Amino acid sequence: MDIDVKTLRTFCEVIRTGSFTSAAHRLGYSQSSVTAQMRALERQVGAPVFHRLPNGVRLTPAGSTLRGYAGQLLTLVGEMEEALRGPSATAPRLRVGLVPALAYGEQLARIAQFGRRLLPGVQLALRVMGTAEIHAALRAGGLDGAILLTGREHRPAPAAPVPVLSGAPGRAADRARTAVLAERASAVRERPEAPTEIPVQDLEFTPSTSAGARPPLACHQVVVADPDCPSQRWLPEFLRLRGGEPPESLELGSMDGVHATVTAGLGCAMLPTGLAAQPYGAGLAPIPGVPRMQWTVSLLASRTKEFREGHRQGLADAIRLALTCPA
Template identity: 30%
Template sequence: MFDSRRLRTFQEVVRTGSYSAAARSLGYTQPAITQQMKALERELGTALFVRVGRGLRLTEAGETLSRHATTILDTMTVARQQMAARTRLDTGRVRLCAFPSANATLVPGTLAALARHHPGVAVELSEEEPPESLTRVVRGECDIALAFTYPGTSGTSGGDGASAAEVPEELVEIPLLDDQLVVLLPNVHPLSRRRTVTLTDLADERWIAGCLRCRVNFLHECAEQGFAPHIAFTTDDNLMVQSLVAEGLGIALMPSLVLNFLRHQDVVGRPLAPPSRRHIAAYVLREHLRVPATSLVLDTLRRTADNKVGC
């Protein structure tokens, strides 16, 4: 890596034709100029000048460096300016991968806040369920992953979300919020007017479950209450789940985050008693915490999540 100060001094020696003239031009002493040129020659491993009478002549290596010095210095200047802009958060790019309900709730508010206060920071979005999203961070395909875990199934592989065992050790967890689970009931259901419901109240109901991975936590919750649910339908389409519930074809267990942006007019959501929640967090490689743009997006995600909790 070139020392820009030595390279600029080299340019001035070439322009003026001598160490003494360059010293006068730059306001240095001649020994200081001589030391800088000797240091540059040591750095490059070759002589740059030879004395011809009382003047200097460039060697072949010196002529090569002279041809490229301006380009090198200009490139270094641009690099410094771009790095300074990223440090000031005038510019930056962050790749964010999130699961669907986070992309529909946490992410838009985060992007809106960034657009208002740091319009030069660009966020590239992708969608993936955990634990695949976490693997993408480790592979360098994204910078931040939003994922969730269910405390009750933290040691169970294949559950909806990432178990503790599925979180790669290279990743740092930044907690965002706990998302309460609710039971979706048709408006006309006898328990729809209750403030909370228990799973045992609903042990004989027909249930609508999500995909295979999504069922693990639900089956675990029911097993904890001593029964195996009758699963009538399986789909991971949230709108379809609510439509089936609205038609009285079954009931469903769903994260309340989904209901913040999507709720059928003929269904109600009632929290479980005792409460059941999934834990939502951002995951990032430890070294990325020092990247200003990544740190900014994480801070903005935390503020957005705090606002969701307060809603």
């Protein structure tokens, strides 16, 4: 079997984007070129690697097997290229923004720890910034990448039925979700120079209030860490649609600050479930009638010479480990 690096990179890009068309756009190829590369790859493998679907592609069992080895091979190729260039005077420095919704508890330190382990020889500079600030910094070239929550995949998280206080929370949840998605769709338009988006991990959020608070008073004020983050915009919109009036909003800029404020009984918030559960969640309770939600943690990687393929995958793996490994 003689599969070249170019074909493996195209294969991995198709996996990330979910379609031949999107992969061709990201790589600067024609769609016919990507299709021809994947057909040649399947001839080499001896089996289809993708199921062709009306709205994209899905990996076959052979494709899933190939994905693991392709990632390892591309990482080794990146290391070989770096070694052949010889030692540099200074280590590459990756400036990466991180939204407050992901910088709670020990998460920031854990991302830095795993990033150092999986990105040897790279200086990782993490900066906690609001979502709007991150997008502005990416456009201006002030960041090489960003770790943030994307709204396109958010959905109700599986949960046992909860008592309904009033109104129709299911409909309110749908309307709130639709409003946030519509806002995202109208505000964001993909450009050729747009950063590469790598979905990393789903993260669940729990609508939380103080265990001693009594709804609906507990929902009178919503505490947010980042008003432009989809996880923080959703609850005020849900409560507005359910109650007819927008709740008051208190912006703190820190998820730990939001957690402390809600614990003190001064409002409600959408908290990462890991922060709303024991031991951090002592004194907190879910808001009855309001569903838990999930958003996708994604890595945005700018097209800079410092942010190479191996760096993107290493940082994505570091984020996944920080979010899933027990503390």
